Amino acid sequence: MPLQLNSTSWILLCLLLQCLADNPGVKIQITQNGLYYGAEYLISQISSVSLSDITGSVTIASQSMDYSLTQVKMVSFQYSNSSANFIPEKGFQISIYGGNSTVNGTWQLDSSIMQDSGLSILTLKGISATVTLGMRQSNKNMVSIFLISCQSEINGIDFRVEGGVDYVYDAVKGPMENIIRSKVNEMLCSALRLQISDWDQSLSAFLSNMSLSSGLDLSLTKDPIFSKQYAEMDVKGGSDTNISMAGGHPSAPMTFSKLPDSMVQVCISEFSLNVAIRASFAANVFTNLFSGFTSFRNIRTSDLSDFLPEISQHFPEPSPVQIRIYQSTAPTLYVKPSNVTVAFVGVLQTYAMPSNTTRRLLFTATTAFSISSNISVSNKSQANGMNITGSIILSSFQLQINRNESSINIPEDVSNEKGIQDIIKVTFTTFLNEKIGKAGIYIPLDFLRNLSIYMKDRFILLAGDLQMSSDFLSS
Numbered sequence: 001m002p003l004q005l006n007s008t009s010w011i012l013l014c015l016l017l018q019c020l021a022d023n024p025g026v027k028i029q030i031t032q033n034g035l036y037y038g039a040e041y042l043i044s045q046i047s048s049v050s051l052s053d054i055t056g057s058v059t060i061a062s063q064s065m066d067y068s069l070t071q072v073k074m075v076s077f078q079y080s081n082s083s084a085n086f087i088p089e090k091g092f093q094i095s096i097y098g099g100n101s102t103v104n105g106t107w108q109l110d111s112s113i114m115q116d117s118g119l120s121i122l123t124l125k126g127i128s129a130t131v132t133l134g135m136r137q138s139n140k141n142m143v144s145i146f147l148i149s150c151q152s153e154i155n156g157i158d159f160r161v162e163g164g165v166d167y168v169y170d171a172v173k174g175p176m177e178n179i180i181r182s183k184v185n186e187m188l189c190s191a192l193r194l195q196i197s198d199w200d201q202s203l204s205a206f207l208s209n210m211s212l213s214s215g216l217d218l219s220l221t222k223d224p225i226f227s228k229q230y231a232e233m234d235v236k237g238g239s240d241t242n243i244s245m246a247g248g249h250p251s252a253p254m255t256f257s258k259l260p261d262s263m264v265q266v267c268i269s270e271f272s273l274n275v276a277i278r279a280s281f282a283a284n285v286f287t288n289l290f291s292g293f294t295s296f297r298n299i300r301t302s303d304l305s306d307f308l309p310e311i312s313q314h315f316p317e318p319s320p321v322q323i324r325i326y327q328s329t330a331p332t333l334y335v336k337p338s339n340v341t342v343a344f345v346g347v348l349q350t351y352a353m354p355s356n357t358t359r360r361l362l363f364t365a366t367t368a369f370s371i372s373s374n375i376s377v378s379n380k381s382q383a384n385g386m387n388i389t390g391s392i393i394l395s396s397f398q399l400q401i402n403r404n405e406s407s408i409n410i411p412e413d414v415s416n417e418k419g420i421q422d423i424i425k426v427t428f429t430t431f432l433n434e435k436i437g438k439a440g441i442y443i444p445l446d447f448l449r450n451l452s453i454y455m456k457d458r459f460i461l462l463a464g465d466l467q468m469s470s471d472f473l474s475s
Contacts, residue, residue, distance in 0.1 A: 056183070125156035304321070308416070369428075
């Protein structure tokens with residue numbers, strides 16, 4: 001009897017399907033350690049904050065003098081303490097205490113009786129500041145960082161000049177210091193607001209470039225979530241049009257593990273991984289994945305003579321056999337808690353090499369094979385990124401010889417074809433473990449280090465530390 005669904009069942013089914021469709025392809029969690037690192041990075045960028053020109057007037061002996069400080073540039077910034085905390089449902093707060101800064105510029109005095117100018121050096125003392133930042137979806141649904149509030153205080157200032165008339169400088173120093181301290185204090189939060197806006201634009205450009213290079217849709221499915229311990233972001237990871245191309249299923253639910261020492265955790269769904277793989281395949285990233293197999297000559301023509309009797313007539317002296325594998329479609333990846341399986345479909349060409357300069361095609365075959373591995377990652381000491389290694393199992397290997405594309409007679413015998421398949425399978429397994437399993441596959445990642453990888457049901461979890469270059473948020 002066919003299954004019948006009542007109205008309640010239909011509603012529950014529709015809600016379930018909608019939930020699966022809305023699951024993000026990538027989930028990112030930033031821990032307290034990640035916030036500390038991010039706060040230190042943002043504070044280190046304060047010295048690049050631009051300050052506006054400062055203008056005003058002072059009265060000396062009933063004489064009004066206009067002054068200006070131009071080409072104002074912060075050249076150093078130090079602080080004694082800092083703190084960083086998540087604010088639930090809002091964002092995060094960064095505070096600095098005991099800050100000191102040196103600001104250089106050019107000063108000028110102008111009145112009806114005289115003019116004077118020179119270089120200025122401002123030393124700001126006892127700086128404290130607290131900024132609250134938020135993250136949200138931009139109008140393009142990308143993550144956007146913005147300033148919620150800012151409070152700052154400067155306890156002291158020392159104003160010195162180089163050049164100019166000393167007695168004029170001594171007369172205006174006191175009044176100018178009080179005015180400049182007040183104005184710089186006002187300018188600090190305004191300058192930070194502009195700087196954070198610049199950082200937001202740089203972050204948007206970085207995500208756009210990363211989206212293009214990875215083939216992933218890096219737009220958010222909703223605004224980031226903040227708790228006392230972490231911030232979480234749900235990233236789409238692929239469009240609806242990718243579903244049929246990348247495994248045919250939307251992303252499965254993903255959960256984070258308790259890994260308090262890591263700065264960031266990234267869950268990447270099987271679906272999003274396959275979207276990225278297809279984009280990489282289209283960009284010819286996998287072209288040379290098995291190129292090393294062409295020089296891995298563990299097979300000789302004599303090894304094939306039992307299944308290809310005619311081969312001995314053409315090559316009475318055993319000759320090395322060269323095998324080339326070309327992928328005809330993008331690999332498909334399947335993630336399980338114990339291992340990762342990658343399925344390949346391609347074309348296999350087999351050549352005899354009677355000499356280093358002579359090559360003769362023996363036969364062409366279509367092949368389909370799967371590689372399974374319990375993978376691990378290590379960080380490359382000489383470059384940013386990770387090296388994927390693991391004990392590799394050739395879980396399936398199928399070969400169908402195209403007899404009309406062969407230069408020798410291949411008998412219509414299934415056992416002969418299976419014998420050839422078994423010989424190539426053994427050699428290919430050895431190659432995979434020696435050249436890929438041990439040496440690994442290097443993946444460049446400029447902003448993550450100390451990575452660990454965990455395989456879950458239909459997604460992988462990467463845990464590691466952030467590593468941002470000094471110009472990461474430069475416009």
